[in-house]
Amino acid sequence: MILVTGGAGFIGSHTCVELLNSGYDTVVLDNLCNSHIKSLERVERITGKKPVFIKADVRDREVLDRVFSTYDIECVIHFAGLKAVGESVAKPMEYFDNNLNSSLVLCDVMKKHGVKALVFSSSATVYSGDNEMPLYETSRTGNCTNPYGWTKYMSEQIFKALCTADPDMSVVLLRYFNPIGAHESGLIGEDPQGIPNNLLPYVAQTAVGRRERVTVHGNDYPTPDGTGVRDYIHVVDLARAHLCAVSYAVSHKGCDVFNIGTGRGSSVLDVIKAFSRACGKDVPYVIGPRRPGDLATVYADCTKAKEVLGFETKYDLEKMCIDAWNWQKNNPNGFAD
Ligand code: NAD
Numbered sequence: 001m002i003l004v005t006g007g008a009g010f011i012g013s014h015t016c017v018e019l020l021n022s023g024y025d026t027v028v029l030d031n032l033c034n035s036h037i038k039s040l041e042r043v044e045r046i047t048g049k050k051p052v053f054i055k056a057d058v059r060d061r062e063v064l065d066r067v068f069s070t071y072d073i074e075c076v077i078h079f080a081g082l083k084a085v086g087e088s089v090a091k092p093m094e095y096f097d098n099n100l101n102s103s104l105v106l107c108d109v110m111k112k113h114g115v116k117a118l119v120f121s122s123s124a125t126v127y128s129g130d131n132e133m134p135l136y137e138t139s140r141t142g143n144c145t146n147p148y149g150w151t152k153y154m155s156e157q158i159f160k161a162l163c164t165a166d167p168d169m170s171v172v173l174l175r176y177f178n179p180i181g182a183h184e185s186g187l188i189g190e191d192p193q194g195i196p197n198n199l200l201p202y203v204a205q206t207a208v209g210r211r212e213r214v215t216v217h218g219n220d221y222p223t224p225d226g227t228g229v230r231d232y233i234h235v236v237d238l239a240r241a242h243l244c245a246v247s248y249a250v251s252h253k254g255c256d257v258f259n260i261g262t263g264r265g266s267s268v269l270d271v272i273k274a275f276s277r278a279c280g281k282d283v284p285y286v287i288g289p290r291r292p293g294d295l296a297t298v299y300a301d302c303t304k305a306k307e308v309l310g311f312e313t314k315y316d317l318e319k320m321c322i323d324a325w326n327w328q329k330n331n332p333n334g335f336a337d
């Protein structure tokens with residue numbers, strides 16, 4: 001049995017589909033603070049299997065204790081966390097409390113029950129802004145520009161220290177680049193609350209008529225077309241990376257870290273054009289000023305994930321946009337529809 005914290009969320013729900021389709025049983029523990037229970041009903045529709053669901057906070061030690069007593073947990077995938085960069089600047093204590101205490105309580109309860117394997121959702125945001133591209137797992141980390149980034153950085157330190165102290169422990173830190181897209185059924189996808197901060201949901205909501213136009217945050221960067229370049233990865237590819245990570249976590253010891261991206265960069269205009277092709281109409285946009293804190297170019301070197309985990313992506317930007325559009329047009333208001 002795999003315990004999936006935050007399994008009702010965007011990446012968690014897609015990962016549950018891949019886990020269930022691969023024969024794993026799953027227990028999802030989520031407090032639904034940024035997700036909808038419908039996502040798990042849709043997971044059941046896609047897979048024909050029902051993940052066990054427990055509505056609870058990962059910081060609730062008693063509930064967690066009961067979960068580990070009730071189910072034979074082989075490995076934990078820890079997605080649960082708050083992830084909005086701007087909100088983390090406004091509410092730093094909420095972010096440190098939620099993201100760090102959830103990791104601490106989880107580790108403590110795992111230790112009590114002798115569960116030794118964990119996969120953690122880290123982020124490319126842990127890399128310092130002064131690295132050369134591509135980013136390797138050995139590139140400089142730290143100097144985070146916001147509390148959200150620090151919670152990922154500090155969680156990584158917690159897990160590393162834990163593995164040093166307990167040589168039987170196994171932690172796989174996955175540094176995600178930019179997950180976008182949706183399951184090709186169009187039944188699950190990204191459903192951000194309020195005005196999206198990230199590019200793809202903004203483009204998708206513009207295409208479906210919920211927003212007037214996309215603002216491109218700067219076109220004077222030192223990139224081929226002047227707009228920011230990122231390493232977008234299809235969420236289903238990212239979900240599949242978790243299967244490789246679980247296999248690795250249960251068969252190895254120690255703490256290891258992997259970049260999970262495609263190794264290719266796409267600009268903001270590349271994304272808008274690919275999405276326009278996917279939805280069959282031009283997505284309107286205007287050029288605005290740069291967004292504070294943004295880097296010109298961020299992309300991964302993914303050799304380590306390929307060589308050690310045996311993980312490779314399958315899907316390109318066109319497919320990411322086709323699937324994101326399929327989700328958005330069938331669910332213009334997300335799970336609220
Ligand atoms: P999401 O918000 O859709 O999913 C997170 C889930 O965790 C939500 O369902 C939320 O209700 C739940 N949750 C939050 N705090 C909780 C708590 N204390 N107890 C129980 N449940 C809790 O986000 P996502 O995009 O699926 O991201 C999953 C993880 O990956 C997060 O840790 C995020 O920081 C990390 N990550 C995401 C991205 C991205 O671009 N989406 C990039 C890098 C890393």
Ligand code: UD1
Binds near residue numbers: 199
């Ligand atoms: C952002 C976060 C990062 C987080 C990641 C995934 C910041 C500074 N960084 O990264 O910490 O890990 O999301 O959640 O917030 N863009 C536009 N118009 C928009 C939105 C974005 O032009 O309306 C541009 C951005 O300037 C950037 C690219 O699109 O060049 C991607 O932006 P976004 O989706 O927010 O991801 P990141 O900036 O990589």
